[in-house]
Amino acid sequence: MLASTQLDATFAALADPTRRAILARLAGGEANVMQLAEPFAMSQPAISKHLRVLERAGLISRRREAQRRPCRLEARRLAQVNRWLEDYRRLWEEQYTRLDALLDEMQGITPKPKRRR
Amino acid sequence: MSISQTFQVTLPSDTEILVTRDFSAPLKAVFAAHTQPELMKRWLTGPPGWKMTRCDVDMRPGGSGHYEWQGPDGIGFGLRQTVREFVPPSRVVMEERFDMGDGAPMPVQYVTTEFTESGGRTHMKMTLRYDDRAARDGALASGMDQGMAMGYDNLDRLLSSTGA
Numbered sequence: 610m611l612a613s614t615q616l617d618a619t620f621a622a623l624a625d626p627t628r629r630a631i632l633a634r635l636a637g638g639e640a641n642v643m644q645l646a647e648p649f650a651m652s653q654p655a656i657s658k659h660l661r662v663l664e665r666a667g668l669i670s671r672r673r674e675a676q677r678r679p680c681r682l683e684a685r686r687l688a689q690v691n692r693w694l695e696d697y698r699r700l701w702e703e704q705y706t707r708l709d710a711l712l713d714e715m716q717g718i719t720p721k722p723k724r725r726r
Numbered sequence: 727m728s729i730s731q732t733f734q735v736t737l738p739s740d741t742e743i744l745v746t747r748d749f750s751a752p753l754k755a756v757f758a759a760h761t762q763p764e765l766m767k768r769w770l771t772g773p774p775g776w777k778m779t780r781c782d783v784d785m786r787p788g789g790s791g792h793y794e795w796q797g798p799d800g801i802g803f804g805l806r807q808t809v810r811e812f813v814p815p816s817r818v819v820m821e822e823r824f825d826m827g828d829g830a831p832m833p834v835q836y837v838t839t840e841f842t843e844s845g846g847r848t849h850m851k852m853t854l855r856y857d858d859r860a861a862r863d864g865a866l867a868s869g870m871d872q873g874m875a876m877g878y879d880n881l882d883r884l885l886s887s888t889g890a
Contacts, residue, residue: 620863624740697743697866698735700773705733705747707769708759712751715759 619686622666627651628659635669635682645680732849741862743854753843756850757815760839761785771795780804786812791820803827816841833861 622628631645646656660680663669667686671678732748749756759765763781771778772795779802783791791807807822818839824832836855841848856862 620737620859621740624737694735694737694866698733701735701745701747702733703774704769704771705749707771709749711759711765711768712749712755715755715765716751 618666619668622662622668625659625662628663631656631659631663631680632668632682632687635680636684639679639681641677641679737862738853740859741856743862743865745850745852745854747850749848749850750846751848752846753815753841753848756848757841760841760850761812761814761818773797783807783809785809791822801827810836833857833864835861835865 623632627649630649634640634645634648642653642656642660645660646653649656660669660671663680664671668683669680670683671680732746734744734746736744738744759769761783762785763783766783767778767781770781770793775798777796778793779796780792780794782793783789785791787809789809789812791809792804793807794802794804796802804825804827805822806825807820809818810821811817811819818837820837820839821834822837823834826832833856837852838855839850839852841850843849854862854865856865
């Protein structure tokens with residue numbers, strides 16, 4: 610289980626669309642600041658600032674390699690956050706599946722065969 | 727399949743959870759199912775194996791609601807709410823707080839649910855807002871706890887059906 614301050618940092622990092630786009634790019638492999646800045650209308654220092662936020666949140670890591678400092682996605686942290694959202698989603702999905710059946714019943718529609726179990 | 731594609735849970739800001747879902751039913755029916763206790767009881771039953779044991783709500787601005795759920799092992803939790811806005815059949819705003827039964831204070835959540843109809847289908851948009859990010863993350867985490875409880879329920883069922 611993650612400490613809640615780390616989770617705060619992770620969710621804050623993920624709240625920004627540019628940072629999510631950077632993570633999507635890194636899912637395809639390592640890249641340095643210059644490569645990451647290319648698709649965005651942003652200066653390298655602006656991108657570097659985003660990278661620092663992602664690094665503090667544990668979502669990426671950076672190797673020390675002379676001037677290059679390639680960034681790499683830390684998939685494990687992202688997976689933990691995803692699991693949270695997925696479980697929360699599942700809880701609601703179960704209930705909405707039941708609501709669908711109730712709404713059919715209210716409209717006099719014959720119940721469909723159960724999808725689950 | 728097309729139904730589940732309309733279901734989304736997203737984090738639009740640091741302090742919000744947004745849940746959207748489409749239903750193949752008219753607006754009035756969907757609104758009734760969300761606001762009339764005898765209908766709410768039928769689907770807001772929590773994880774599999776759980777029961778909604780209390781569903782009392784006075785659905786008008788300033789009215790209050792009290793709900794309770796009970797799990798298979800005698801564990802349970804409750805929810806107390808105040809109706810802030812009630813605009814049938816399109817909008818409900820609630821201020822509410824879970825009671826997990828252990829005396830730990832849970833953060834307040836402000837839940838705005840909006841319904842719109844188009845082509846015989848109803849679109850629901852539920853925004854859960856919290857006072858700060860820590861409270862929002864806590865709410866997500868309790869979803870995870872219940873997701874895990876669900877997993878254990880399924881395991882229990884599997885074990886009992888195999889006679890283990």
